Amino acid sequence: MSFNSQNAVTSQATKALSEAAGLLRRPQRIFSLTRKLASDRLRLALQQRHLYSYANTKRDTQETLHLVLRWILDAQRADGGIAAYYSLLAGYSESYPEVTGYTVPTLYDFARVSGDDALIVAAERATAWLLSLQMSSGAFPGGLHGGGSIPSVFNSGQVLQGLVRVYVETKRSDILQSAIAAGDWLVNQQQADGSWSGPGAYQNAAHTYYSMVAWALAGLSQCSRDNRFGAAAERNLDWTLARFRPSGWVDGINLQGHPNYLHFFAYILQGSLECAILQRRSDGVEAVANSAWVMLRKFETNKFLCGAYDQDFRHGRPFACLTGNTQMSCVWLRLFEVTSDLRYLNAALKMNEMLKESVAERGPRGVIGGVCGSYPIWGRYQPLRYISWGCKFFADALMLEQRLMRFLEAQDSEALPCAS
Amino acid sequence: MRVVILSSSVYSETASAMAVRLTQAGHVPVGALALRALNRGTLLRKVGQWGLRGVMDYARAKVVPSRGNRPGVLQNSYLRPWLEYRGRTLRSLREVATVYDFPVALCSDQNLPRSVKQLTKWSPDVIVFAGGNILRRPLLNVPRLGVLNAHLGLLPEIRGMSSPEWSLLKDVPLGITIHYIDEGIDTGHVLRRCELSNPTHSESISDLRHRLTAFGIDKMAEVVAALDRGEICATPQSQINNDTQFFVLHDRLRALAADRLERLRTPTTAGSLHD
Numbered sequence: 001m002s003f004n005s006q007n008a009v010t011s012q013a014t015k016a017l018s019e020a021a022g023l024l025r026r027p028q029r030i031f032s033l034t035r036k037l038a039s040d041r042l043r044l045a046l047q048q049r050h051l052y053s054y055a056n057t058k059r060d061t062q063e064t065l066h067l068v069l070r071w072i073l074d075a076q077r078a079d080g081g082i083a084a085y086y087s088l089l090a091g092y093s094e095s096y097p098e099v100t101g102y103t104v105p106t107l108y109d110f111a112r113v114s115g116d117d118a119l120i121v122a123a124e125r126a127t128a129w130l131l132s133l134q135m136s137s138g139a140f141p142g143g144l145h146g147g148g149s150i151p152s153v154f155n156s157g158q159v160l161q162g163l164v165r166v167y168v169e170t171k172r173s174d175i176l177q178s179a180i181a182a183g184d185w186l187v188n189q190q191q192a193d194g195s196w197s198g199p200g201a202y203q204n205a206a207h208t209y210y211s212m213v214a215w216a217l218a219g220l221s222q223c224s225r226d227n228r229f230g231a232a233a234e235r236n237l238d239w240t241l242a243r244f245r246p247s248g249w250v251d252g253i254n255l256q257g258h259p260n261y262l263h264f265f266a267y268i269l270q271g272s273l274e275c276a277i278l279q280r281r282s283d284g285v286e287a288v289a290n291s292a293w294v295m296l297r298k299f300e301t302n303k304f305l306c307g308a309y310d311q312d313f314r315h316g317r318p319f320a321c322l323t324g325n326t327q328m329s330c331v332w333l334r335l336f337e338v339t340s341d342l343r344y345l346n347a348a349l350k351m352n353e354m355l356k357e358s359v360a361e362r363g364p365r366g367v368i369g370g371v372c373g374s375y376p377i378w379g380r381y382q383p384l385r386y387i388s389w390g391c392k393f394f395a396d397a398l399m400l401e402q403r404l405m406r407f408l409e410a411q412d413s414e415a416l417p418c419a420s
Numbered sequence: 421m422r423v424v425i426l427s428s429s430v431y432s433e434t435a436s437a438m439a440v441r442l443t444q445a446g447h448v449p450v451g452a453l454a455l456r457a458l459n460r461g462t463l464l465r466k467v468g469q470w471g472l473r474g475v476m477d478y479a480r481a482k483v484v485p486s487r488g489n490r491p492g493v494l495q496n497s498y499l500r501p502w503l504e505y506r507g508r509t510l511r512s513l514r515e516v517a518t519v520y521d522f523p524v525a526l527c528s529d530q531n532l533p534r535s536v537k538q539l540t541k542w543s544p545d546v547i548v549f550a551g552g553n554i555l556r557r558p559l560l561n562v563p564r565l566g567v568l569n570a571h572l573g574l575l576p577e578i579r580g581m582s583s584p585e586w587s588l589l590k591d592v593p594l595g596i597t598i599h600y601i602d603e604g605i606d607t608g609h610v611l612r613r614c615e616l617s618n619p620t621h622s623e624s625i626s627d628l629r630h631r632l633t634a635f636g637i638d639k640m641a642e643v644v645a646a647l648d649r650g651e652i653c654a655t656p657q658s659q660i661n662n663d664t665q666f667f668v669l670h671d672r673l674r675a676l677a678a679d680r681l682e683r684l685r686t687p688t689t690a691g692s693l694h695d
Binding site (some may be wrong): 054056098297344345346349353405409412413 | 464589590665666667668669670671672673676679680
């Protein structure tokens with residue numbers, strides 16, 4: 001076991017102990033915990049996956065979207081940041097800059113869809129908190145709030161996504177300046193080959209899922225009209241695309257002490273796809289489409305995506321990483337938008353049905369409307385937790401589904417009837 | 421020609437009609453192998469597909485005999501010409517087998533060694549697939565010529581599930597393909613492709629599926645007869661790739677397919693728009 005792996009195991013054990021201690025402080029959480037453990041056990045025993053059918057909850061998309069957004073709003077802390085998770089043992093975590101950053105666009109999107117100004121207020125509070133964290137270098141710190149002051153490439157990229165959207169919505173010049181400062185720091189940290197490694201990178205290593213950072217830089221390039229950021233995004237895209245394999249697998253997730261969770265694999269696809277769309281790189285869209293198709297076939301055939309995969313999908317872990325599923329739904333929906341291939345939309349609709357089933361309609365704050373880390377809840381990815389980034393990506397997927405279905409149905413009804 | 425039928429259940433209307441139609445074409449099956457109807461997986465799946473009430477109605481139609489001269493209830497009324505026998509409706513493969521005198525065996529999985537052994541004992545020239553499991557190599561090796569399937573879409577354009585609906589969504593003509601089953605998804609050699617004439621006569625997607633099923637049964641009997649006479653040979657599919665594989669359709673896209681079928685049925689609207 002390497003030093004890094006040992007560290008990871010020790011840190012996981014410490015986290016588990018501290019969360020278990022949380023249950024001693026609020027013993028009434030035992031009810032939610034027991035109920036969730038029992039319901040997942042029951043679902044596992046009864047569920048039937050069959051080639052010819054799919055999970056159909058008959059639950060309304062809009063209703064689920066409201067529940068999920070309510071979870072996000074409930075998770076907003078007094079400081080304005082959004083908690084990383086709600087643990088069934090320890091309750092809400094501290095605010096999490098990374099997730100708060102990329103949840104801001106989701107809040108604006110839902111405000112637009114629902115006309116609810118509370119979402120805009122929430123986005124503004126989140127933005128104010130994020131700005132208070134920005135370092136003099138332009139970077140944003142890693143980890144949870146109060147967890148340290150080490151600048152982080154990934155967190156800076158995700159906060160940048162939020163700032164870009166706030167600027168697009170408000171045209172505030174101070175926001176653009178902050179975004180450009182973060183972008184400058186990211187460009188300075190980038191290696192000559194287009195990757196990010198070194199002290200600002202997690203475990204000091206280069207990761208292909210940092211394509212999510214490239215996406216943020218591509219967005220900044222568009223709103224600032226500064227092509228330095230677009231060029232940096234493309235350098236990273238080139239570096240990432242070189243790691244796509246013909247099997248659909250992508251090398252370079254590079255997380256010591258963790259399996260290749262679907263969440264990180266989906267990050268690679270999402271970041272690369274969105275960056276490729278913004279930079280008009282058809283090679284990027286094609287590479288992502290190839291990998292997304294492999295995942296689609298797995299999902300359609302097994303009605304399930306594994307929570308983590310070994311290289312080249314040789315072996316999968318038998319639990320679901322629900323956040324990874326929500327992200328794959330986003331990827332398929334965007335690919336449908338780009339390619340008009342209805343099979344992507346079809347898979348995403350079915351994935352969303354399955355995910356809707358996992359969202360609690362009743363329960364205490366922190367549980368209702370939440371997306372668990374894993375299904376079953378004791379699965380390896382963020383066990384016993386409802387996680388904010390799962391809610392963020394699921395809300396994105398549901399809003400995309402609504403927009404695309406409305407468009408498709410309107411287009412179909414307006415189309416000239418086919419000649420017989 | 422020694423023909424064996426594979427069926428998803430002894431109550432399968434498709435398999436029952438297939439057996440009758442093959443018999444009419446001069447090929448009484450030498451046996452039929454059906455999955456047990458009362459297994460937990462099938463029951464749960466059917467409840468998921470049809471709802472509890474649908475399953476109860478289906479079970480009632482199969483178990484309660486039709487009274488007097490009233491015809492029995494059929495899910496697919498296009499199969500009635502084959503399933504009506506001396507004023508009553510043949511409701512199961514067992515009843516068909518009793519009339520035409522061939523054995524029916526039950527199994528929990530058609531790929532099990534015991535099932536393969538049973539099939540081998542019948543020494544078929546062809547096996548006609550009318551429902552059941554995804555077939556594995558040992559079973560595919562049993563018949564002298566191969567295992568035949570009537571796919572409800574035109575190959576190679578539309579492979580996989582929900583083929584009639586996908587055909588509508590992709591603007592591919594509606595039809596069926598009789599092909600050999602291999603280890604891929606609808607990738608085997610093709611014996612005959614037939615477009616459905618007058619698809620606009622179908623009132624709904626399920627009506628269309630029923631018509632295509634009946635059409636497939638009819639064409640299957642013709643193909644078996646042609647194979648027997650040595651008048652037909654199979655050709656490999658030209659473009660087998662991911663681009664032509666389709667999966668079970670979500671209800672909302674099924675509704676879009678239904679809209680397209682409806683528009684096909686009302687060409688007068690098209691005329692007025694063109695005017």
